[in-house]
Amino acid sequence: xxxxxxxxxxxxxxxTKYIVNEFDRWLGTLSKMRYDYIxxxxxxxxxxxxxxxTLNLFSLCVDEEIFNKEDTTPLLRVKYIVECPFCGEHxxxxxxxxxxxxxxxxxxxxSCEEFNPYESPHKIVIFFELLDSPExxxxxxxxxxxxxxxxxxxxxxxxxxxxNEMPExxxxxxxxxxRR
Ligand SMILES: [Zn+2]
Numbered sequence: 001x002x003x004x005x006x007x008x009x010x011x012x013x014x015x016t017k018y019i020v021n022e023f024d025r026w027l028g029t030l031s032k033m034r035y036d037y038i039x040x041x042x043x044x045x046x047x048x049x050x051x052x053x054t055l056n057l058f059s060l061c062v063d064e065e066i067f068n069k070e071d072t073t074p075l076l077r078v079k080y081i082v083e084c085p086f087c088g089e090h091x092x093x094x095x096x097x098x099x100x101x102x103x104x105x106x107x108x109x110x111s112c113e114e115f116n117p118y119e120s121p122h123k124i125v126i127f128f129e130l131l132d133s134p135e136x137x138x139x140x141x142x143x144x145x146x147x148x149x150x151x152x153x154x155x156x157x158x159x160x161x162x163x164n165e166m167p168e169x170x171x172x173x174x175x176x177x178x179r180r
Contacts, residue, residue, distance in 0.1 A: 026046055052165065060173060076131060078095070105117070127154075
């Protein structure tokens with residue numbers, strides 16, 4: 001495996017071993033330039049995994065508790081890039097959704113408007129960062145996925161729509177990433 005710590009997720013009921021292995025292969029062969037801007041929808045498309053399963057997987061990969069139990073650290077961390085809904089200017093990047101202000105803030109462009117980020121979840125773009133480097137696998141027989149980033153950016157609004165289609169008792173991990 002490129003990321004042996006992913007074996008920890010083999011026990012998780014929310015994902016299958018097959019998906020974890022596909023993810024390992026996809027992530028392990030990703031261009032370094034994309035390590036800080038991983039869009040879960042790109043994996044969903046490349047591996048033909050449904051969005052809910054993909055989000056569960058990404059959410060497990062950022063979960064400190066799961067990895068700390070095995071004396072290691074999470075593989076990914078999530079980041080939320082807040083943009084002004086009026087002009088698109090970058091406002092701020094957050095690493096915990098609870099830090100995103102739920103109140104009116106002034107766009108950095110002073111001639112622009114005030115906005116509440118929570119009222120414009122489509123302007124909160126979500127990426128994941130890879131925290132580890134891949135290990136060189138023993139096998140050289142690796143099928144490489146098509147890596148063209150094909151998906152539109154993934155926003156908090158998209159995350160909410162995916163969540164809304166999940167059964168109520170299955171949203172635990174998605175709620176961990178985003179809850180209004
Ligand atoms: Zn603005």
